Amino acid sequence: MSDGKTLDLERQEMPKQPAHVRRSNFEEVALGYSTELAAREARRCLRCKKPFCVSGCPVEIDIPGFVGKIAQGEFAAAIRILKEKNCLPAICGRVCPQEEQCEKSCILNKKGAPVAIGRLERFAAEWEAVQDRIEIPAAAAPTGKRVAVVGSGPAGITVAGDLILLGHDVTVFEALHEAGGVLTYGIPEFRLPKAVVRREIRYIQSLGVKVIPNYVVGKTCSLDQLLERFDAVFIGTGAGLPWFMNIPGENLNGVYSANEYLTRMNLMGGYRFPGSNTPVKAHRRVAVIGGGNVAMDCARTALRRGAEEVSIVYRRSRDELPARLEEVENAEEEGIVFRLLTLPLRLLGDESGWLREIECQQMELGEVDASGRRKPVPVSGSEFRIPMDACIVAIGNSPNPLIPGTSPDLACSSKGTITIDEVTGRTSKERVWAGGDIVTGAATVILAMGAGRIAARSMHEFLMQGR
Amino acid sequence: MFDVLERKMIVPNLHQLTVLAPDVAKVIEPGQFVIVRADGNGERLPLSVADWDRASGALTVIFMEVGASTGRLAALMPGDRIPTVVGPLGRPTALDRFGTVACIGGCYGIGSLFPAIRALHEKGNRVIAFMEARSGYLHYWQERLAPYCQRLFLITRDGSAGIKGHAGRIADVLREEAIVPQRIFVNGCTFLIYKASIELARFDVPVIVSLNPIMIDGTGMCGVCRVTVDGKTRFACVDGPDFDGRQVDWAELLKRRKQYVDEEAFLVHDSGCGRRHP
Ligand SMILES: Cc1cc2nc3c(=O)[nH]c(=O)nc-3n(C[C@H](O)[C@H](O)[C@H](O)COP(=O)(O)OP(=O)(O)OC[C@H]3O[C@@H](n4cnc5c(N)ncnc54)[C@H](O)[C@@H]3O)c2cc1C
Ligand SMILES: Cc1cc2nc3c(=O)[nH]c(=O)nc-3n(C[C@H](O)[C@H](O)[C@H](O)COP(=O)(O)OP(=O)(O)OC[C@H]3O[C@@H](n4cnc5c(N)ncnc54)[C@H](O)[C@@H]3O)c2cc1C
Ligand code: SF4
Ligand code: SF4
Ligand code: FES
Numbered sequence: 001m002s003d004g005k006t007l008d009l010e011r012q013e014m015p016k017q018p019a020h021v022r023r024s025n026f027e028e029v030a031l032g033y034s035t036e037l038a039a040r041e042a043r044r045c046l047r048c049k050k051p052f053c054v055s056g057c058p059v060e061i062d063i064p065g066f067v068g069k070i071a072q073g074e075f076a077a078a079i080r081i082l083k084e085k086n087c088l089p090a091i092c093g094r095v096c097p098q099e100e101q102c103e104k105s106c107i108l109n110k111k112g113a114p115v116a117i118g119r120l121e122r123f124a125a126e127w128e129a130v131q132d133r134i135e136i137p138a139a140a141a142p143t144g145k146r147v148a149v150v151g152s153g154p155a156g157i158t159v160a161g162d163l164i165l166l167g168h169d170v171t172v173f174e175a176l177h178e179a180g181g182v183l184t185y186g187i188p189e190f191r192l193p194k195a196v197v198r199r200e201i202r203y204i205q206s207l208g209v210k211v212i213p214n215y216v217v218g219k220t221c222s223l224d225q226l227l228e229r230f231d232a233v234f235i236g237t238g239a240g241l242p243w244f245m246n247i248p249g250e251n252l253n254g255v256y257s258a259n260e261y262l263t264r265m266n267l268m269g270g271y272r273f274p275g276s277n278t279p280v281k282a283h284r285r286v287a288v289i290g291g292g293n294v295a296m297d298c299a300r301t302a303l304r305r306g307a308e309e310v311s312i313v314y315r316r317s318r319d320e321l322p323a324r325l326e327e328v329e330n331a332e333e334e335g336i337v338f339r340l341l342t343l344p345l346r347l348l349g350d351e352s353g354w355l356r357e358i359e360c361q362q363m364e365l366g367e368v369d370a371s372g373r374r375k376p377v378p379v380s381g382s383e384f385r386i387p388m389d390a391c392i393v394a395i396g397n398s399p400n401p402l403i404p405g406t407s408p409d410l411a412c413s414s415k416g417t418i419t420i421d422e423v424t425g426r427t428s429k430e431r432v433w434a435g436g437d438i439v440t441g442a443a444t445v446i447l448a449m450g451a452g453r454i455a456a457r458s459m460h461e462f463l464m465q466g467r
Numbered sequence: 468m469f470d471v472l473e474r475k476m477i478v479p480n481l482h483q484l485t486v487l488a489p490d491v492a493k494v495i496e497p498g499q500f501v502i503v504r505a506d507g508n509g510e511r512l513p514l515s516v517a518d519w520d521r522a523s524g525a526l527t528v529i530f531m532e533v534g535a536s537t538g539r540l541a542a543l544m545p546g547d548r549i550p551t552v553v554g555p556l557g558r559p560t561a562l563d564r565f566g567t568v569a570c571i572g573g574c575y576g577i578g579s580l581f582p583a584i585r586a587l588h589e590k591g592n593r594v595i596a597f598m599e600a601r602s603g604y605l606h607y608w609q610e611r612l613a614p615y616c617q618r619l620f621l622i623t624r625d626g627s628a629g630i631k632g633h634a635g636r637i638a639d640v641l642r643e644e645a646i647v648p649q650r651i652f653v654n655g656c657t658f659l660i661y662k663a664s665i666e667l668a669r670f671d672v673p674v675i676v677s678l679n680p681i682m683i684d685g686t687g688m689c690g691v692c693r694v695t696v697d698g699k700t701r702f703a704c705v706d707g708p709d710f711d712g713r714q715v716d717w718a719e720l721l722k723r724r725k726q727y728v729d730e731e732a733f734l735v736h737d738s739g740c741g742r743r744h745p
Contacts, residue, residue: 175686177504177511177551214553216686220490240688244700251693251700251719260689268510268683353722400687402705 009113012041019333023303026189029330030094035073038123042071045115048107053117056105058450061085063102063117070120078124080135086121087161087204088154088449090129090196091183093122096446097324129196134203140167145463148173148230150217150403153181154445155236155436157200158452159459160209166460170208171230173215178267181238182437183445185267186259186294188301194266218402223410223432232431232459235418236452239437240400244393245289249347254283254355258294258394265301283390286310287358289344290394291321296328298392299336307390311337313344315363315376341365341376345383347391357385399438417441425455433459468548472525474541477607480532481575482541483517488552489524491516497582498560498677498709501526502685504551505539511551512536513682513704515579515654518611526552529578529607556685557708560586560652560675568592569648570616571637571663573599576655577608579677583652588615595646596620597637599659603628618644634662638669648672653712657724664712676712678703680723694720 015031016022022029033041045067053063062081069078082089096102098118106114128134145168149156152174160170178184180197205211217226217237226233242257244250286302288295291314302310312331314321317340321328332338341363348357362382369375399416411419411428418427418434425433435451437443470487477483491501500515518527532541543549560583568587572580577598588594596616598606601624613619621629622636630636641648651674653663660676667674680703683689687705694703695716701707 175553176684177553214551215490216553216556219555219686220553221494240686242688242690244690244693246700251695251723253723253725257690260683260691263683263689353719353725402686 007046007108007111008044009108009111011044011113011116012037012119014116014119019330019335022190023300023334024306026304028193029190032126033119033123035127038070038120039073041116042067042120044108044113045071046107052105052107053102053115054105057085057102057117058446059085059453061102061121063115066124067115067117067120070124075124075127076131076135079128082121082124083137086446086449087158088200088445089121090125091154091192091200092446092449093118093120093125094192094196095187097444099325101446129199134206136206137165139165139207142169143167143463145169145232146230147171147459147463148226148233149236150226150233151175151181151236151238151436151438152179152201152211152213153236153238153436153448154183155238155438155448155452155455156181156234157204158449159234159236159433159435159456161204161207162453162456163459164204164207164209166456168460168463171210171212173217173226174211174213175216175237176267177213179211179213181236185263186297188262188266188297190300190304191297216402218406223403223407223429227431231463232433234425234452234455234459235403235427235432235434235438236436236448237400237403237438239397239442241398241416242393243396243398245344245395247344247346249349249355250393252347252349252355253353254281254349254390255347256390256392258288258290258298258392259397261298261392262294262301265305281390282306284308285388286390286392287313287339287344287386287388288392288394289313290396291316291323292394292396293323293327295392295394296323296331296336298394300331300334302390302392303334303336309337310335311339311386313339313342313358313360315341315343316373317341317365320373339386343376343378344391348385355389355391356387358388358391359383359385397437397442399441403438415441423454424458425451426458431462468550469552471543471545471547471549473545474543476541477529478605481529481605481607482532483527483529483578484540484543485525485527486549486552487524488526488554491552491554492519492524492526493521495519495526495555496559497562497586499555499557500685500708501528501552501554502556502682503528503540503549503553505536505543505549507550509539509550510536511683511685512540513556513679513685515575515677515708516555517575517578517581519582527578529575531575553685556704558706560677560709562586562590564590565592565649567595567646567648569595569597569637569641569646569651569667571597571599571634571651571653571655571659573634573655573659574605576653576659576677577606577612580652580654581608581612583654584612585615587652593617595641595648597622597640598629599623599634599637599655600628601625618646634659635666637663638666641670650675653677657721660712661717661721664715664717668713674712675709676715677708678710678715678720679708680720694723 066078066081103114149172363376365374366377433455436448473485514528692703697714
């Protein structure tokens with residue numbers, strides 16, 4: 001804590017692997033605070049009476065509370081406060097866009113040095129894991145009610161974790177062979193170690209949640225059949241349907257969706273190949289189309305797989321890159337080439353069907369468009385070709401239509417998202433709730449968790465009071 | 468975990484594997500597939516389902532040992548357990564009372580077409596079946612198929628059983644026998660379904676083929692299984708695997724199928740149909 005007079009504006013940096021080292025390994029980039037650094041950073045917090053930071057956090061963690069405990073060296077108390085609102089602090093501390101949320105709202109941000117809330121959150125969670133004394137909260141007496149959760153991403157995990165503690169019998173169904181959703185198959189190891197995700201899954205299992213992998217709701221059984229076996233159902237199936245650009249040559253070999261590329265690497269352990277059985281091509285020149293976090297993840301993964309040149313191909317300018325600034329900077333440091341104001345027109349291959357070149361067009365910034373950003377407009381006659389042997393399309397995902405497609409009575413938007421009541425998370429179908437990316441379209445981990453929490457509350461009310 | 472009930476080699480290099488997967492067996496329909504993993508470190512392999520027993524939960528696939536992952540499946544013994552059997556995936560084959568149907572199976576496709584043949588027969592169709600293979604010793608399941616087929620032709624490339632020839636001969640046989648199919652179904656290696664689509668297009672009826680592109684999740688999440696059908700990109704795992712072979716962009720599919728397979732392995736799998744067993 002500061003003495004109230006002088007503001008400490010020295011934000012403690014988190015140690016990182018140096019760029020030249022980390023660009024060729026899959027270990028975590030950011031190494032986490034030491035106890036000393038954490039305490040020093042925590043002491044910068046002013047413990048505001050009206051903490052703006054809290055209103056910036058979608059799940060309203062008592063930030064001054066947990067930061068204060070870290071400052072006092074009471075780490076167990078800090079983690080307890082965190083877990084009141086956030087069951088996945090080790091994950092959120094790493095991947096939340098804090099600069100847009102809690103840290104953006106921190107009063108010290110006015111001076112350009114917000115408290116490093118995310119790093120402290122991560123610190124507390126790691127401390128708890130290292131202690132190996134994860135506290136298991138007392139669960140309510142069994143209610144005899146059965147809940148099915150479809151999808152084991154952050155939304156589903158949150159619902160399961162909340163409802164099991166309230167005494168309900170919870171079963172999570174997951175289509176893939178491993179739980180965790182995007183945390184497992186999408187976000188790469190060097191940003192979110194899979195051991196951290198597995199630890200969280202084991203934790204909810206230790207509370208009594210049953211996790212059934214290899215089970216596709218809508219295929220292995222329908223939503224209606226689930227409703228025969230369970231009192232309530234939560235759908236948290238995410239936004240897993242990859243978009244392509246619909247330009248010529250997109251089906252050439254060497255062209256991947258971000259989902260395919262990242263799944264091969266993460267879920268299928270491709271980053272360990274040949275130690276794993278998933279074949280992964282060694283590509284020399286890789287282009288990643290898109291400018292979001294997913295694109296950065298793909299580019300940095302390709303680099304670690306040994307590509308000589310990896311570029312981000314993005315049609316707007318650096319200022320419009322939707323990725324977190326930290327990730328852009330990490331990518332730049334590692335040597336990713338940014339081909340900005342560049343629009344792919346078509347992909348050209350050789351006679352055996354492998355990608356060889358990408359034909360692009362130079363863009364320039366025009367008027368502000370509906371998204372509030374300056375619209376890229378093509379510069380005529382500026383077509384050019386770049387030699388490439390792989391191209392990863394990371395331009396977005398929409399919700400997977402598997403469940404909506406097999407449940408005609410579930411109201412959906414024209415974009416394929418499930419329509420819910422925002423206050424309760426209820427869908428148009430009796431006894432069915434939904435939340436996370438399947439409702440919002442591709443968003444963030446913390447928003448998915450927040451949605452899970454809202455639904456869990458409403459589901460509990462329904463299960464106990466029948467409405 | 469899923470119990471292995473039986474695994475045996477039925478003809479050189481083709482294995483019949485039966486596992487206990489009651490959730491899948493309860494709801495599977497002809498034309499659908501499962502994804503299996505032989506061990507915790509293994510790849511996800513899509514395999515069409517060749518038979519099932521809803522009551523006991525047994526599920527049978529026929530697979531060809533072509534590479535590392537299928538090799539591991541081929542080593543399974545009763546009592547072993549495997550970590551993944553997920554499904555049923557894909558859309559069921561669209562079945563109806565068409566009249567006369569021609570069903571052509573080769574390689575694992577003899578088995579994977581069996582459920583459709585049985586169902587087509589039960590719907591009152593006149594089923595004319597063709598079993599295609601390089602040589603007579605590679606045919607199997609004749610006795611299983613026979614009760615549901617009005618005619619069952621064997622075709623071998625070396626003439627060692629039935630009619631000598633390849634997929635191209637089927638069109639001739641149909642004409643010689645004055646059989647006019649109202650619909651044609653083809654299952655098997657890519658080479659067979661491709662050839663049959665081209666050769667049988669002249670009957671001017673849908674040639675329904677079960678495509679087998681590379682897959683990962685089987686739920687529409689990764690897009691690796693994309694194929695161009697009738698000029699549009701489709702995901703074989705959720706929009707298929709059945710498509711009208713007359714509309715498939717075969718040149719593209721054949722190239723995509725080869726992505727992770729060197730030329731030689733591809734040839735063994737896709738046109739050898741039965742590498743000589745050591
Ligand atoms: C590469 C990448 C990087 C990202 N980086 C960040 C980041 O740094 N920070 C951040 O906040 N957000 C990030 N995101 C976004 C974030 O991961 C998602 O918003 C979040 O995971 C959504 O959670 P969810 O629970 O709704 O769904 P998901 O995490 O998508 O999980 C859904 C689960 O449901 C399963 N499922 C789908 N259909 C079925 C079915 N029919 N039956 C059974 N199971 C089914 C899926 O297999 C999946 O496991 C990133 C996303 C990606 C792809
Ligand atoms: C819907 C569908 C149904 C199928 N049904 C059957 C069946 O009933 N019987 C049968 O024998 N085969 C079937 N196949 C093909 C079978 O899945 C492949 O032969 C098998 O995956 C190859 O495995 P491998 O590693 O042993 O072979 P390899 O020849 O060593 O393959 C090398 C690599 O190629 C990739 N690969 C090649 N083909 C595929 C594929 N189709 N899916 C995923 N990866 C692939 C893999 O990454 C593999 O490691 C089916 C395929 C599909 C898509
Ligand atoms: S959960 Fe995310 S937004 Fe909330 S305090 Fe933690 S890092 Fe900040
Ligand atoms: S706004 Fe900043 S300084 Fe104030 S309590 Fe929150 S973290 Fe601490
Ligand atoms: S296998 Fe991934 S989309 Fe079809």
